Amino acid sequence: MKLQFALDRVDAKTALQMVARVYDVVDIVEVGTPMILREGMHPVRMIKEKYPALMVLADTKIIDAGSIESADAFEAGADIVTVLAFAQDATIRAVVKTARDLGKQVMADMVCVEDVAGRAVELDGMDVDYICLHTAIDVQNTGKTPFDELALVKTVVKNAGTVAAGGINFNTISLAKKYNPDIVVVGTALTGAADIRAAAQKMIRTIRE
Numbered sequence: 177m178k179l180q181f182a183l184d185r186v187d188a189k190t191a192l193q194m195v196a197r198v199y200d201v202v203d204i205v206e207v208g209t210p211m212i213l214r215e216g217m218h219p220v221r222m223i224k225e226k227y228p229a230l231m232v233l234a235d236t237k238i239i240d241a242g243s244i245e246s247a248d249a250f251e252a253g254a255d256i257v258t259v260l261a262f263a264q265d266a267t268i269r270a271v272v273k274t275a276r277d278l279g280k281q282v283m284a285d286m287v288c289v290e291d292v293a294g295r296a297v298e299l300d301g302m303d304v305d306y307i308c309l310h311t312a313i314d315v316q317n318t319g320k321t322p323f324d325e326l327a328l329v330k331t332v333v334k335n336a337g338t339v340a341a342g343g344i345n346f347n348t349i350s351l352a353k354k355y356n357p358d359i360v361v362v363g364t365a366l367t368g369a370a371d372i373r374a375a376a377q378k379m380i381r382t383i384r385e
């Protein structure tokens with residue numbers, strides 16, 4: 177299981193300082209949607225230029241203009257982009273084609289999808305690399321976690337990898353271990369830690385021990 181470190185709530189300068197502390201601990205750094213909306217692709221470009229060997233995910237949450245928006249993120253240095261799973265199939269296919277042409281990857285974000293199993297099968301058939309079960313920030317206070325949906329999706333997908341995201345912290349990381357997605361995404365539990373490096377190392381130990 178890989179650890180994806182999500183940077184949502186900080187500016188690009190702080191993000192770069194945080195990445196400097198953990199680039200050799202985490203597997204993937206995510207430039208989150210709020211940061212992209214504030215600062216565009218600048219943080220993606222900065223992180224990739226400084227750490228070319230580090231996997232960078234741009235959480236673009238594409239809903240339309242699949243080839244244009246994914247190409248922009250890939251050109252800035254993203255290795256993986258996200259597309260919303262409920263986007264039209266034409267958009268999903270355009271993002272996947274752009275990724276294939278450039279040797280990059282696509283993660284479909286299942287936030288707000290109701291027929292989780294059915295859409296996961298369709299996305300698998302459209303050749304996305306990862307399907308992300310995601311509890312939105314705005315509903316994390318209800319106690320919802322992505323793990324039940326993750327367990328369901330794991331029973332129906334054949335090729336795509338699986339990802340769990342949304343409010344995962346030191347109390348719930350053991351569930352990630354139990355349900356074993358290919359990637360677990362952690363943001364606030366790390367960015368809010370007094371010592372980010374020690375927290376990321378503890379998280380890695382927990383998922384790999």
Ligand SMILES: O=C(CO)[C@H](O)[C@H](O)COP(=O)(O)O
Binds near residue numbers: 183206313342
């Ligand atoms: O995609 C996101 C929000 O849309 C976040 O990156 C994801 O929820 C992980 O962050 P956190 O652990 O803080 O919830």
